[in-house]
Amino acid sequence: MATLPDFEAWAIFARVASRGSFGRAAEDLGLSKSTVSKAVSRLEARIGAPLFHRTTRRLSLTEAGQQAVAGAERILGAGEEAEAAAIAQSAAPRGTVRLAAPMSFGLSHVAPLLPEFFAAYPDVSVDMELGDHQVDLIAGGFDVALRIAALGDSRLKARRLCRVRRLLVGAPAYFDRAGRPAHPRDLAGHACLGYSNLASRDRWRFLGPDGEEATLTPGGPVRTNNADALTPCLLAGLGVAVQPEFIVFEDLAAGRLEAVMPDWSPPPIALNLVTPPGALRPPRVSALIEFLARRLAAAQWAREAEA
Known part of the structure; x- marks a missing residue:
């Protein structure tokens, strides 16, 4: 038999x-x-x-x-x-959700939301891995990841939450001293603080108001793989940097930093929720996805980027 x-x-x-x-x-x-x-x-x-x-x-x-x-x-x-x-039809969400998120974004914008999530879903726990490298969801056993990028084709499922603006910023005192660039070519004489965890780590690319494109090789006193690490140097007036708005929006509102070159911007990116392929997911995963989608899309910097 x-x-x-x-x-x-x-x-x-x-x-x-x-x-x-x-x-x-x-x-x-x-x-x-x-x-x-x-x-x-x-x-x-x-x-x-x-x-x-x-x-x-x-x-x-x-x-x-x-x-x-x-x-x-x-x-x-x-x-x-x-x-x-x-x-799915009867069980309340329970169990562990494995979540991957970028380091700076996870610390500043995801971790502060977790107490509210746990209050609503006391039987769910979150195993959150923070890092600026792109994890393999399937090999790593992750249920969901937050990715800030222009996503390419993939067998993963993606849900766009909002646009993420990247701004050229510096301290007002720095611009008073070095001048305010109006065009990417003006950056040749500026100290450019670099973020290295990009595919184009050695190039800055900008799109202009009429669809034109300009690229340059930044040079300055520091380059790092974590964008938050550039903030002290920016506030100290050591140079300019291209930063996502979710990192600098409070310093911009307080006048500690200033955004320049408004007619030019890096290529657009977005905040995305990415999940492995498959039509079904456990209730605990769906609960976290819907919670993050609702709360992150309502953030001030996200609303302004979509306006």
Whole structure:
């Protein structure tokens, strides 16, 4: 008599493969590490071949594992969708949501919202990873990510929340001393503070009022991969920088910084919520997505950017 495939073990194998670790997979699944290891060993005994190369420092797929992982991921995804569909109508949101967000934006605009979210959804917890690198949602096991960019084509699902303006800013005292640029060519004589975590890290690109384009190579006393780190130098009058409005809007309103060259702007970007492919998601994920979409789109800098 034929026996059914070990669906649970294949789903566990898919999570181990995506996380690259028995321990991390166990944490994601709420299982013990030994349970996860035994499930994979059970599969290996059943198919008569190892699925992973194991060393003390690294875990990698064998040839058999590479051939099996796509099918195992489909089993895991189908199971998650079936379970989500079954509980979506009746269960209150509960469980952990894994969220990725940019460092500065996450600290200043997402973390302050979490107490309100937890008050509304006391059975939901958020595992938030902050960083300015772009994470792999599927391999990293993330439910949702906030991305500030002009998104390209992808198998991920994206929801645009609002436009994000990028402004050329500096301290009024700096502009009084060095002059206020009206055109990108005027920046040749200015100290340009650079943000390096961009595809075009060594070039500033601006679009003009009639569709013309200008680029330049910025040069100045500092370059960093975190935009917040430029604020002290800007306030001290050390130069100019292209900054997203959500970082500088309070300093602009208080007069500590000034935006110049209004007829020219960097190419447009937006704040997006990005999720893995699939039509269904657990109620806890939907709850966080709708909450963030509603609250972030209502921020002052977001309303002004959309006006």
